[in-house]
Amino acid sequence: MTLLALNPLVSPDPGLFIWSTVAFILLFFLLSKFAWKPIVQALDERERSIEDALVKAEMAKEEMAKLTSENELLLKQARIERDEILKQAKELKDQIVSDAKTAAQTEGAKMIEKARTEIENQKIAAMAEVKNQVATLSLQIAEKVLRSQFEDQNKQNELVTDLLKEVKLN
């Protein structure tokens, strides 16, 4: 006690001790109830909500990435499909064109053939006509000649002689 009594600084003062104890305990209870509880709760809650938000954001990001990759895949498939379709279309077109060409050629050939046959027929018919015509004309000419020949007796004789001569020659 003499050591403590040496300096008033290190000797506790009962009055201040009592007041500070009462005041501090009061402060502790008031702050605990009206300040620390809501503050700590609010901080915890906010931290939790931030964490939740971050987790959700991360999830959304993953989802997004997944969707993007899916989209890309779809796009790729679509592109392949489109190429396929285009290729098929081209083939089809080529085939149609070539088919058309072949058909046109055969048809053309056929038509030419037909035309040729027709021309041949027409030619034959025309020839026959010409022959008939010529025969008729010849007969008519022969008739006229004969008629004019037979009007004169001399001439008939001459002819007969001629004919006979010819026979003799044979």
Place this chain on the structure above:
Amino acid sequence: MDLSHIFNSKKIVSIAFSAVFLACTIFTSVAQEPVKVEEPHVSRSEMNAPHEEKEEDISATILHHIADSHEWHFWGEGDHSVSIPLPVILWSDNGLVTFLSNKHGHNDHGTEIFEEDGQKLINYHGKFYYPNAAKNAEGAYVELDENSVPTNAKPLDISITKNVVSLFISIIVLLVVFISIAKAYRKREGKAPKGLQSVLEPIILFVRDDIAKPQLGYRYAAFMPYLLTVFFFVWLNNLMGLIPFFPGGANLTGNISVTMMLALCTFVLTTVNGNKNYWGHVFKPHVPWWLYPLMIPVEIIGLFTKPIALMIRLFANITAGHILILSLISLIFILKSVLVAGIAVPFVIFISVIELVVGFIQAFIFTILSALFIGMAVEEHAEH
């Protein structure tokens, strides 16, 4: 420990700058104050060896500045001083005695007996005693022991002293600030902090994440209110002690009664929350049985040295800071040259800025050690 978010904050930097400014204004005002204090001492000291007496006066002045008082002194000396008288409450032999401290003048040499509520009292160096029947050699009604401490009986002094007023002011400030912040949290639920809330939130988080959680683990939540209360109480009072004029300058956390009360709170919490493990560690330490007679007393003493160290650390650090600042200022009066101020004042400003840091660090240390002691008491498995 991650403190960077505190030290990097622009707000903290600006607070530090304003603190430096405040320190400048503070110490110009403090520097003027002791001039008036000096005069009566000089006239008194002429009888004795003047030089020695002078130095004693300065240490007395310094001790007076950091000690408790029944009035809140502003300036002036004796009957010309300007101060707020504070109520004196004494539990004496005749029951409760109350009066304002200026009612019976400013005589604190114990040479005048006054009577209040039928109780005869004297004021000796700011403390109230029952008077002796006869005067001593100096004309005071006291009997001094070899350390110049009166041996007179005295009533229980539960006055509202300067420290008690400062205590109340700090408590009102803490209540107003934190209850308003709590309201802000309730009103702006889930939103970002704003204003005062955003200034104090990093510090609350600092107490939680850097003090409570590392020491207490998952049990931290139960002790958060105590740790936060202690931290802000100590910090605010450390800072208020650095302001030399009203409402600061009371040196509350540099008073051993207050640090004793705080250490006792930690001690009570440790003792009440101590689990089987903790007491087992004290009474059945992990040493060979024949060391028990040595170890058990050591462990029991250890229970008490921890809070005592807490008490003395805070008290000594804060008081030392105050004494250092006052001593540097007193250099001007010891060397009797105003030119000394050119060196002393920058030094005082430097030390004051350090004291601002010390104020925070001591609050932090007190809180983290409290958390550590509580943590040791509630730990499930002792790792030894």
